Amino acid sequence: MAYKLNVNGRSATVDASPDTPLLWVLRDVLNLHGTKYGCGIGQCGACTVQLGGRAVRSCQTPVSAVGNAAVLTVEGLSTDGTHPVQIAWQEIDVPQCGYCQAGQMMSAAALLARTPKPTDKDIDSAMNGNLCRCGTYLRIRQAIHKAAELATSASARTVQTAQNGSR
Amino acid sequence: MAINRRSFLKVSAAGGGGLLLGLYTQPKASAQGRGGPAPAPPDPHVYVKINRDNTVTIMAKNPEVGQGVKTMLPMLIAEELDVDWKSVKIEQTDFDDTKYATQFAGGSLATPQNWVPMRQVGAAGRALMIKAAAQTWTVPESECSTSAGKVLHKASNRSLTYGELADKAWAMPMPDLKTLKFKDPAEYTIIGKPQRQRELPAIVKGEPIFGIDVTVPGMLFAVYQKCPVFGGKVANANLDEIKQMPGVRQAFVIDRPDITEPVLPNDPGLESGIAILADTWWQAQSARKKLQVTWNEGPRANDSQSSAVFAQRAQELSTQKPHKTIRADGDAEANLGSAAKVVEAAYSYPFISHAPLEPQNCTAHVKDGKCEIWTNSQIPQGGRGLVAKALEVPERDVTLHMVRGGGGFGRRLTNDYMVEAAYIAKTAGVPVKLLWAREDDMTHDYYRPGGFQFLKAGVDGSGKVVAWRNHFVSYGSFDAQKGDVRFANAAAMGPTEFPQRFVPNYALHTSVMELGIRTGALRAPSSNAFAFVIQSFIDELAHAAGKDPVQFRLDLLAAGGPAPQAAPGPFAAPGLNAERMKGVVQLVAEKSDWGKGDLPKGRAKGVAFHFSHQGYFAEVAEVSVDAAKKVKVHKVWVAADVGSQIINPSGAENIVQGAIIDGMSELMHQEITVEKGRVVETNYNQHGMVRMAQAPPEIEVHFLKTDNPPTGLGEPSLPPILPAVANAIFTASGTRVRSLPISKSGFSWA
Numbered sequence: 001m002a003y004k005l006n007v008n009g010r011s012a013t014v015d016a017s018p019d020t021p022l023l024w025v026l027r028d029v030l031n032l033h034g035t036k037y038g039c040g041i042g043q044c045g046a047c048t049v050q051l052g053g054r055a056v057r058s059c060q061t062p063v064s065a066v067g068n069a070a071v072l073t074v075e076g077l078s079t080d081g082t083h084p085v086q087i088a089w090q091e092i093d094v095p096q097c098g099y100c101q102a103g104q105m106m107s108a109a110a111l112l113a114r115t116p117k118p119t120d121k122d123i124d125s126a127m128n129g130n131l132c133r134c135g136t137y138l139r140i141r142q143a144i145h146k147a148a149e150l151a152t153s154a155s156a157r158t159v160q161t162a163q164n165g166s167r
Numbered sequence: 168m169a170i171n172r173r174s175f176l177k178v179s180a181a182g183g184g185g186l187l188l189g190l191y192t193q194p195k196a197s198a199q200g201r202g203g204p205a206p207a208p209p210d211p212h213v214y215v216k217i218n219r220d221n222t223v224t225i226m227a228k229n230p231e232v233g234q235g236v237k238t239m240l241p242m243l244i245a246e247e248l249d250v251d252w253k254s255v256k257i258e259q260t261d262f263d264d265t266k267y268a269t270q271f272a273g274g275s276l277a278t279p280q281n282w283v284p285m286r287q288v289g290a291a292g293r294a295l296m297i298k299a300a301a302q303t304w305t306v307p308e309s310e311c312s313t314s315a316g317k318v319l320h321k322a323s324n325r326s327l328t329y330g331e332l333a334d335k336a337w338a339m340p341m342p343d344l345k346t347l348k349f350k351d352p353a354e355y356t357i358i359g360k361p362q363r364q365r366e367l368p369a370i371v372k373g374e375p376i377f378g379i380d381v382t383v384p385g386m387l388f389a390v391y392q393k394c395p396v397f398g399g400k401v402a403n404a405n406l407d408e409i410k411q412m413p414g415v416r417q418a419f420v421i422d423r424p425d426i427t428e429p430v431l432p433n434d435p436g437l438e439s440g441i442a443i444l445a446d447t448w449w450q451a452q453s454a455r456k457k458l459q460v461t462w463n464e465g466p467r468a469n470d471s472q473s474s475a476v477f478a479q480r481a482q483e484l485s486t487q488k489p490h491k492t493i494r495a496d497g498d499a500e501a502n503l504g505s506a507a508k509v510v511e512a513a514y515s516y517p518f519i520s521h522a523p524l525e526p527q528n529c530t531a532h533v534k535d536g537k538c539e540i541w542t543n544s545q546i547p548q549g550g551r552g553l554v555a556k557a558l559e560v561p562e563r564d565v566t567l568h569m570v571r572g573g574g575g576f577g578r579r580l581t582n583d584y585m586v587e588a589a590y591i592a593k594t595a596g597v598p599v600k601l602l603w604a605r606e607d608d609m610t611h612d613y614y615r616p617g618g619f620q621f622l623k624a625g626v627d628g629s630g631k632v633v634a635w636r637n638h639f640v641s642y643g644s645f646d647a648q649k650g651d652v653r654f655a656n657a658a659a660m661g662p663t664e665f666p667q668r669f670v671p672n673y674a675l676h677t678s679v680m681e682l683g684i685r686t687g688a689l690r691a692p693s694s695n696a697f698a699f700v701i702q703s704f705i706d707e708l709a710h711a712a713g714k715d716p717v718q719f720r721l722d723l724l725a726a727g728g729p730a731p732q733a734a735p736g737p738f739a740a741p742g743l744n745a746e747r748m749k750g751v752v753q754l755v756a757e758k759s760d761w762g763k764g765d766l767p768k769g770r771a772k773g774v775a776f777h778f779s780h781q782g783y784f785a786e787v788a789e790v791s792v793d794a795a796k797k798v799k800v801h802k803v804w805v806a807a808d809v810g811s812q813i814i815n816p817s818g819a820e821n822i823v824q825g826a827i828i829d830g831m832s833e834l835m836h837q838e839i840t841v842e843k844g845r846v847v848e849t850n851y852n853q854h855g856m857v858r859m860a861q862a863p864p865e866i867e868v869h870f871l872k873t874d875n876p877p878t879g880l881g882e883p884s885l886p887p888i889l890p891a892v893a894n895a896i897f898t899a900s901g902t903r904v905r906s907l908p909i910s911k912s913g914f915s916w917a
Contacts, residue, residue, distance in 0.1 A: 074372070081371055096574075133829075
């Protein structure tokens with residue numbers, strides 16, 4: 001079956017059986033390897049992508065269920081690694097092996113989009129589906145707070161620039 | 168030179184920290200013994216490239232599986248080369264034992280093995296730069312100095328960049344390594360400063376840097392179905408039907424035990440199975456779900472190979488004459504009889520799986536008798552030997568490219584997936600990426616061996632431990648005629664296991680049970696289980712003696728003599744130094760305000776220490792337990808002595824905090840159950856790990872710097888956390904947990 005997908009703002013037509021998980025379409029058909037396979041049963045979150053802005057497990061999302069919803073993967077967070085979570089993850093030196101981190105960042109970015117100033121509790125709840133086998137949770141939490149700060153100051157700057165421009 | 172996996176069995180007598188040293192140093196030592204190549208010398212020409220723009224490319228030789236070694240080893244070179252860290256680019260090498268010294272990730276050995284040679288690489292490079300500059304200026308070398316990639320002649324105010332000097336410098340003869348002078352640590356600009364992992368930009372952008380991401384033109388994706396029982400063979404399968412499935416290009420049976428015969432009693436070598444190759448991995452995996460296989464399950468598929476039977480049998484063995492006495496100092500029995508207080512307890516821990524988040528995978532291409540492999544193996548040398556043997560080609564015709572691994576934890580110290588990929592690729596005639604499903608990974612691991620320890624100890628009226636007896640029931644084979652025990656891989660206990668030497672009357676006995684599943688080294692092998700048992704039992708003794716658990720431990724440490732000298736040879740590793748351990752116990756007590764202030768009911772601190780891999784760690788956990796046995800670890804304090812220098816403080820803190828969380832997963836969540844020779848648990852829903860909300864909100868890490876050579880910390884940081892939490896649970900709730908995981912005793916995270 002042919003499916004027309006919207007991945008990272010681009011349209012892509014893929015040929016796959018309807019039950020093929022979005023994960024494997026991304027990895028093996030579209031060559032977007034940032035999204036990772038860890039368990040295949042929605043337990044680990046390594047395959048987390050955003051679907052219409054919501055964090056979902058792409059290993060549990062058949063390609064036939066994607067429809068027109070915008071698919072965002074780690075490769076689409078920014079063109080140059082400058083999304084606030086990408087900057088914060090680097091500043092805090094979060095990863096050990098790094099294998100789970102794309103999924104962690106996709107969950108974090110979805111959280112920050114709806115809750116710009118998350119509490120620790122908000123973070124624990126939003127990140128509950130993402131395992132880190134190396135145990136970098138303390139730094140992930142710290143990086144999410146940092147990303148929230150960066151995003152706020154960035155949007156403050158944008159507002160100010162716009163105001164300056166209007167004068 | 169092929170690593171002979173029999174070396175796994177050659178257990179060092181050093182115990183604790185010494186166990187794994189034997190494993191890793193054995194291959195090289197035997198190669199030298201046979202007149203094989205000596206380890207490659209530290210040569211800057213091999214590791215360093217000075218670029219025209221005065222940037223520096225430094226080769227990283229070890230496998231990177233998240234321990235940060237790809238950043239850490241180049242830091243050592245860059246420091247002594249005296250270049251600006253920002254000007255350094257890092258490149259991963261291939262596996263090449265003619266150029267690089269040992270290339271493996273295990274035993275927390277990267278630091279102790281490379282601390283000197285990698286700095287020699289840098290210092291030799293710097294010496295060549297000075298020599299070249301001095302010759303250019305015709306001034307004495309002694310008048311030249313270096314700074315951030317430049318040689319300076321202050322007297323004449325001249326300078327030349329390394330980029331300008333490189334051609335001349337690199338053509339000069341190598342300086343004598345003995346004449347090199349290392350920097351005073353006070354001058355360090357790179358070592359000891361927190362450095363971020365160099366692969367961060369690639370990681371946060373999702374670049375294809377892991378083994379699973381390797382792509383070779385024309386490759387097919389493979390799955391490999393093996394028998395649920397180790398060593399089982401395919402009798403027949405519906406391959407004709409499978410070949411008709413969408414995307415499937417090839418499907419075939421592999422059964423070649425003759426070329427990789429078992430090298431360990433529990434190791435089936437290249438296991439028999441069915442390879443399915445398709446255009447995408449999902450197609451191969453979907454086809455596999457339609458497989459109908461009749462297996463010859465072999466002798467391991469019997470009722471006695473079951474966890475419940477092992478537990479029952481261990482109990483029986485504990486009441487019988489032990490198969491072997493590993494050590495007997497003084498007279499434990501007599502002193503148990505006369506002790507003021509005697510405590511007896513049975514401890515146990517299960518098999519557990521490594522379960523790194525990236526499932527095992529390998530990409531291989533066999534063409535014209537040569538084999539090219541992309542792997543995240545922790546010990547590529549062993550894989551090359553195995554592949555060469557399976558493919559019947561010389562080792563020089565096997566090329567190994569080393570790619571990043573999504574976690575290792577010891578799983579990638581065995582190369583079963585590598586030989587599978589190579590053999591499938593050879594058979595298929597096309598490049599192949601083999602990827603195990605999570606279920607393959609969890610059911611075909613080299614498991615951390617389970618075990619049973621039946622302990623009895625006595626304290627005298629003053630609270631001193633006077634006798635200690637342990638009947639250690641493990642896995643392996645027993646030769647009744649010779650009275651000899653051969654332990655399964657990683658299932659041994661050495662004669663110097665703590666508290667040997669600290670208790671005058673000490674007896675360690677063992678009995679073993681035959682085992683049909685494979686076992687192997689998991690992060691802090693043996694220590695990850697033994698620390699739980701020994702440090703929990705010591706806590707029981709402290710409470711029985713009415714002593715504070717920290718003071719009781721300090722008193723026990725004071726009862727041993729000086730640490731025995733390391734025996735010469737490849738197994739050299741000094742035993743536990745009581746003074747160093749006292750240092751970290753005292754530090755962790757101080758940092759955690761041990762014994763100060765009252766905690767609310769149901770909340771308490773627990774303490775434990777353990778020595779392994781040459782590292783001294785003491786840990787305190789503050790824990791609350793409610794009436795429903797819900798456990799919250801509020802805070803953990805870690806005190807560590809791993810020598811005079813922490814090379815990368817950012818990486819070190821990250822790894823130690825991760826070890827605490829990893830250990831908590833073992834404590835609460837993890838158990839592999841065996842039933843009729845097969846593994847029951849298949850995925851993370853049955854063999855879980857700590858999630859963010861369950862992790863301690865705070866983990867304080869304190870390094871006690873002592874005048875000892877730097878050693879590793881990835882492994883020794885883990886073992887104490889299990890008993891520290893278990894001991895806190897006892898103080899908080901009155902319940903002593905003696906069996907892992909503690910979820911089986913009704914506990915869960917709050």
